[in-house]
Each structure stands twice: as structure tokens, then as C-alpha cells.
Amino acid sequence: MTDIKVRPATPSDRPPEDLKKERDAFIQQFFRKGAQFTEELLKENERLRDRINDLERENGKLRAHLASDEAIRELIRKIEDLEREKQDLVSRSARAEAVKANFSQMYEEVEGELANFANLYVATAQLHSARSVRNVLRALKELLAQLLGAAAFAVYFVSDDGEELVAIASEGVDVADVARIPARRGPIGRAFTSGELAYDQARDVSQASLEDPVAVIPLHVDGHVHGVIAIYGTLPQKTEFVTIDRELFKLLGAQAAPALVNARIFTDTGRKVPGIHAFVDLED
Amino acid sequence: MAEYSCLIVEDSPMMRQLLVFALARVKNLRVTEADDGVDGLRKLASTKYDVIITDINMPIMDGLKLVKRVRTDPVHKDTPIIIITTEGSQEDRQRALTLGANAYITKPIQAPQVIAKVKELLKID
Numbered sequence: 001m002t003d004i005k006v007r008p009a010t011p012s013d014r015p016p017e018d019l020k021k022e023r024d025a026f027i028q029q030f031f032r033k034g035a036q037f038t039e040e041l042l043k044e045n046e047r048l049r050d051r052i053n054d055l056e057r058e059n060g061k062l063r064a065h066l067a068s069d070e071a072i073r074e075l076i077r078k079i080e081d082l083e084r085e086k087q088d089l090v091s092r093s094a095r096a097e098a099v100k101a102n103f104s105q106m107y108e109e110v111e112g113e114l115a116n117f118a119n120l121y122v123a124t125a126q127l128h129s130a131r132s133v134r135n136v137l138r139a140l141k142e143l144l145a146q147l148l149g150a151a152a153f154a155v156y157f158v159s160d161d162g163e164e165l166v167a168i169a170s171e172g173v174d175v176a177d178v179a180r181i182p183a184r185r186g187p188i189g190r191a192f193t194s195g196e197l198a199y200d201q202a203r204d205v206s207q208a209s210l211e212d213p214v215a216v217i218p219l220h221v222d223g224h225v226h227g228v229i230a231i232y233g234t235l236p237q238k239t240e241f242v243t244i245d246r247e248l249f250k251l252l253g254a255q256a257a258p259a260l261v262n263a264r265i266f267t268d269t270g271r272k273v274p275g276i277h278a279f280v281d282l283e284d
Numbered sequence: 285m286a287e288y289s290c291l292i293v294e295d296s297p298m299m300r301q302l303l304v305f306a307l308a309r310v311k312n313l314r315v316t317e318a319d320d321g322v323d324g325l326r327k328l329a330s331t332k333y334d335v336i337i338t339d340i341n342m343p344i345m346d347g348l349k350l351v352k353r354v355r356t357d358p359v360h361k362d363t364p365i366i367i368i369t370t371e372g373s374q375e376d377r378q379r380a381l382t383l384g385a386n387a388y389i390t391k392p393i394q395a396p397q398v399i400a401k402v403k404e405l406l407k408i409d
Binding site: 111118139 | 297390391
């Protein structure tokens with residue numbers, strides 16, 4: 001470093017007094033202005049700093065607000081998803097309910113069918129397990145009363161000359177009124193002659209009539225009609241014949257007469273089962 | 285699984301068979317048959333039953349007498365009794381209910397009706 005030697009001032013170097021004053025005034029003013037400017041700068045700086053802080057706070061709030069809006073949007077999306085899921089579940093539940101109702105209906109129908117089959121089975125078993133005419137007729141009367149709800153009826157067999165139908169059992173009617181009837185006249189005679197089951201589905205079958213029975217069932221043996229069951233009226237609560245009744249009519253038409261004939265033959269043979277030759281040497 | 289027992293008191297073999305067939309649809313139900321009231325009482329004396337089904341009109345001992353006797357039996361005094369009646373016999377039905385029968389079914393019997401009544405009294409689904 002080089003030292004600078006300052007020469008002492010001589011009187012001629014000194015500025016005049018007025019200039020000195022002016023210079024001092026200028027310097028003082030310069031410094032005052034500088035200080036004032038600095039102070040203004042500091043104030044401005046402070047103001048800007050505050051403004052920045054305000055903006056940052058505002059920015060923070062806006063960010064929080066935006067985040068909050070996003071969360072709400074997310075929640076709304078979730079709610080919409082859940083609503084869709086709920087609708088789907090409700091729809092599936094409705095379908096499941098419909099399937100269940102369908103199954104319940106099918107179950108009831110199957111139960112009804114089983115009950116009908118049971119009735120038909122019982123009817124057949126009762127007819128063919130009886131080993132005397134009296135017991136077959138008793139079973140027949142029970143079947144007519146319990147399964148068909150018949151209140152007034154008669155079971156007829158054709159007379160030897162084929163001209164009359166003779167009542168061999170009856171219930172709910174005066175025996176004298178139904179004892180013998182012409183084999184080829186009236187609604188009973190027509191059913192006997194034609195061999196066709198006769199009943200009117202549209203009729204109130206609880207309204208009894210001796211002249212016009214509510215059902216006439218021809219009794220078949222080996223392809224020929226040998227008698228009929230005439231139902232004159234049913235119990236008050238039984239006002240119509242339904243599908244199972246028709247099946248019972250058909251069953252009785254096919255099974256009742258053979259059961260009676262078999263019981264008669266079994267009784268006539270002294271209630272003895274034939275020996276083995278009767279089942280081995282078959283001629284029929 | 286609980287097992288229930290039912291006594292059917294009925295003189296008609298056909299009715300008994302129909303009832304047995306109907307009650308075969310009730311799970312875990314053991315069914316015993318009796319020909320009349322006396323036979324029914326004999327069976328009740330040797331076994332505890334959960335439900336009794338009895339006809340009203342029977343020879344030897346009818347259903348009404350049976351209901352009366354059952355209600356004095358300490359073992360079966362609370363056992364549910366279903367009576368079988370015909371539609372026209374309201375008096376018998378009322379008398380049986382007064383004597384302590386719990387329910388009735390009318391002839392001609394319908395299997396679903398019998399099943400429903402037995403399930404209801406045994407409190408099974």
C-alpha cells in the first residue's frame with residue numbers, strides 16, 4: 001500500500017467563507033435528503049413486506065380454500081359412487097325379492113302337487129287294501145266324503161239284465177230315493193251309457209239335486225262300464241270341483257269297480273290266496 | 285336339532301294316512317297313530333308328545349272326552365291339541381275349544397292347512 005502525503009493547507013487553498021457555508025448547507029441538505037430518502041425507502045420496504053405477508057396469508061387462505069373445494073368435490077364424487085352402489089343394491093335386492101317370491105310360489109305349487117299325489121295314493125291304497133266288499137265300500141264312502149267333500153252320493157252297479165242301476169251304497173240321501181234308477185235315461189243313465197265322466201265346472205256343486213247330480217263317474221272294469229258313482233251334492237264349503245277332483249274322479253272310475261270285484265272274488269274263494277300254480281300257469 | 289313328536293288319534297285309516305302323509309312334510313316331526321281315544325290315552329301314558337291331533341267322532345272314546353282327559357294329565361296338560369271337525373259341527377268345535385283344545389281343522393282336510401297349524405303350535409318355521 002502506498003502512503004498518501006497530505007500537504008497542509010495554505011491560506012490560498014482555503015475556500016472563501018461564503019462558499020464554505022454554501023458547501024456545508026449543501027452537504028447538510030444532501031445528507032438530510034439522503035436520510036429522508038432512506039427513511040422513505042425503509043418505510044416502503046416495510047409496507048411492501050407487510051403487503052407480501054398479506055398476500056401470502058391470502059394465498060394460504062386461497063390454497064386452503066382450493067384444498068377444501070377439492071375435498072368437497074371428492075366427497076361429492078364418493079356420494080355419487082355410493083348412490084350408484086345403493087341403486088345397484090336396491091335393484092339387486094328387488095330382483096332377489098322377485099326370485100324369492102317366484103320360488104315361494106313354486107314351493108307352494110309343489111307342496112300342493114305333493115298333497116294331491118298323496119291324496120291319490122291314499123285313495124288307491126285304501127281301495128285296494130280292503131279285502132271285503134263292505135270294506136271297499138266303506139273306503140269308497142270315506143274317499144268321497146273326505147277327499148271330494150261329497151255330502152250326498154250313491155254308488156250304483158248295473159243289474160244283471162242291464163236295465164237298471166242298483167244302489168249298493170249311499171250317503172246323505174234317502175235310500176228309497178236312489179235305490180234303483182233306469183240304466184239308460186237321465187243324466188246318470190247317459191254317463192253310464194257313454195262311459196264319459198260328467199260334471200259341470202261352472203256349477204255351485206254344494207247345491208244338491210237328485211234329478212241332476214253334480215258329478216257322475218262311470219265305473220270301468222276291463223274296458224266296460226259296470227256302474228256309476230253319482231254325487232248329488234257336496235259340503236257347503238265345497239262349492240266347485242278343481243283339478244285334483246277331476247284326477248280323483250278318473251282314479252275312482254278306473255279303480256273302484258276292480259277293487260269291488262276283487263274283494264267279491266277274494267271273499268267267494270274263502271279269503272284264500274291261490275297257490276303258486278295260479279301265478280305260474282298263466283292262461284290269460 | 286330338536287325333534288318333535290305328534291300323536292294322531294283318528295279311527296279312519298284313510299284319514300290317518302292322509303295326516304301322516306301331510307305331516308311327513310314337517311321336518312323332525314315323529315308321528316304316532318292311535319285308533320281311538322282309549323288307544324290315544326294309552327300312548328300318551330307311555331310317551332310325552334309335543335302336539336296331539338284328534339278327530340271328534342270316534343268309537344269307544346270320542347275326541348271331546350280325550351281332550352278333557354288330556355287336560356287333567358300333568359304331563360300333557362299344556363300340550364297343544366288340534367281337533368278335526370266337520371264344517372257343520374260348530375257346537376262340538378266350541379265345546380272342544382272350551383275343554384282346552386287349541387285349534388281346529390275342518391274336513392275335508394287340506395295338507396297345507398294341517399302343516400301350517402302344527403308348525404304354528406310347535407312354533408317352528
